[in-house]
Amino acid sequence: MAGKKLFVLLICLLLGMHTIYAQQTTDAQYKKPLKDVLDQIQEKYHVKIKYSPAQVKDKWINYAEWRFRPDVDTTLDNVLAPLDLKVNKEGPGMYKLKEYEYYRWPVADGWKELDRIALQYHDKDSWEARKAILRPQLYKALELSPLPAKPATKPIITTKRIFDGYTVENIAIEILPGLYINGSLYKPSKIKGKIPVILSPDGHWPQQRYRADCQIRCATLARMGAMAYSYDLFAWGESLLQFKYEDHRRSLAQTIQTLGAIRILDYVLSLKETDPSRVGISGGSGGGSHTVLMAAMDDRIKLSAPVVAVSSYFYGGCPCESGMPIHQCGGGTDNVELAAMAAPHPQLLISDGQDWTAHMPEHDFPYLKKMYGYYGVGNSVENVHLPTEGHDFGPSKRFPLYEFVAKNFHLNINAIKDKSGKIDESKVTIEKEPAMYVFGDKGEKLPADAIKGFDQLQKVFAAATKN
Structure with missing residues (x-):
């Protein structure tokens, strides 16, 4: 009997859905399946919209045809915005359905927001007051106020490898009980007195710190006379021994990466050869967002160089860049x-023509020049814009970085140039990935008490930050 009633109920629901679709009235909210609406838009406006079945499954549009307008772009906005969907225009009459990107604004909207923010200060004193508000709020937004206690353990350091003009050691630093951040420290072969150190977080490119271009960059900086510390993002590289790749897409990733960089700074500043007045950071893409955040938060950093990263209309497309509410600090930032919070310390911004940094010279960089001008050091912030290039950390991005570091940290740029005066990276040895592991080829050397899994990390983090 119960089965018969359920069957009748299902039939009624199906008939009801049919009625909703067949009879477009206010009683049914003029409701249509999203797939049907998109097909209708394609036919009406003679356009093509790419989408997958999963993107439109079980999605409905209320007052569907009431949202139509004479132009297709406004129609698509009206239809998709309530579902947190949007389209990217791939060409004339060609669109692709995407999730709403909270982190990407129209260029004009980003510029307008930066202009609104900038109305809050007009000279060095008012800007310093703004910084005094922002900095503690950044720590609080990241749940790092106060900072958790630093484990008393010593870093785990592998055997030193010796190359032409530089050496490499792999290092794991325990930043919370059982949580490690791994990296490789490149040093000049011969060190005399105090020398600079450059933190080198990479972006979301495959292989990250194992990549050839990352090895080349760090080794070349070492051959110039600086130390370079390349390290993994959270749930990336050797961090995958402790977590799943999907864990990188959690908001806590931003907090852990920030804490990791703070602990790396603690470590490199404890080395007898480190010059604390010459500590820098340079990363690309997501590593560039991390670079900006660290330079804003930690005054121990005296030089920064975010590469293909900074924009007023792009807030970072990964939770490791915008997962925590840092951009709500100070009433919105x-x-x-x-990036301006790094002033008056030297800063190089490298931008290109094929990503969200394409308009850097037009609006965002003039703002930064003005901010550095408050300190009388307008020339301490520089922009290398490559309008015909794309989103990478290739030679055209690395070479200006070397020149910038050499100029501001007083290094010998000629040490990496050939007889014709051109920068020569050919003396760098590209190592195979396992050579850069701290914990062995198969992770067999991972400490027995290491955290395993995100759930355990949350518990350890909560205990470490309990007030």
């Missing part, structure tokens, strides 16, 4: 204002 963005990555360009955060």
Whole structure:
């Protein structure tokens, strides 16, 4: 009997859905399946919209045809915005359905927001007051106020490898009980007195610190006379021994990466050869967002160089860049204002023509020049814009970085140039990935008490930050 009633109920529901679709009235909210609406838009406006079945499954549009307008772009906005969907225009009459990107604004909107933010200060004193508000709020937004206690353990350091003009050691630093951040420290073969150190977080490119271009960059900096510390993002590289790749997409990733960089700074500043007045950081893409945040938060950093990263209309497309509410600090901020917090320390921004940094010279960089001008050092912030290039950390991005570091940290740029005066990276040895592991080829050397899994990390983090 119960089965018969259920069957009748299902039939009624199906008939009801049919009625909703067949009879478009206010009683049914003029409701249509999203797939049907998209097909209708394609036919009406003679366009093509790419989408997958999963993107439209079980999605409905209320007052569907009431949202139509004479132009297709406004129609698509009206239809998709309530579902947190949007389209990217791939060409004339060609669109692709995407999730709403909270982190990407129209260019004009980003500029307008930066202008609104900038109305809050007009000279050095008012800007310093703004910084005094922002910095503690950044720590609080990241749940790092106060900072958790630093484990008393010593770093785990592998055997030193010796190359032409530089050496490499792999290092794991325990930043919370059982949680390690792994990296490789490149040093000049011969060290005399105090020398600079450059933190080198990479972006979301495959292989990250194992990549050839990352090895080349760090080794070349070492051959110039600086130390370079390349390290993994959270749930990336050797961090995958402790976590799943998907864990990188959790908001806590941003907090853990920030804490990791703070502990790396603690370590490199404890080395007898480190010059604390010459500590820098340079990363690309997501590593560039991390670079900006660290330079804003930690005054121990005296030089920064975010590469293909900074924009007033792009807040970072990964939770490791915008997962925690840092951009709500101070009544609202963005990555360009955060970059300004590095002033008066030297800063190089490298931008290109094929990503969200394409408009850097037009609006965002003039703002930064003005901010550095408050300190009388307008020339201490520089922009290398490559309008015909794309999103990478290739030679055209690395070479200006070497020149910038050499100029501001007083290094010998000629040490990496050939007889014709051109920068020569050919003396760098590209190592195979396992050579850069701290914990063995198969992770067999991972400490027995190491955290395993995100759930355990949350418990350890909660205990470490309990007030």
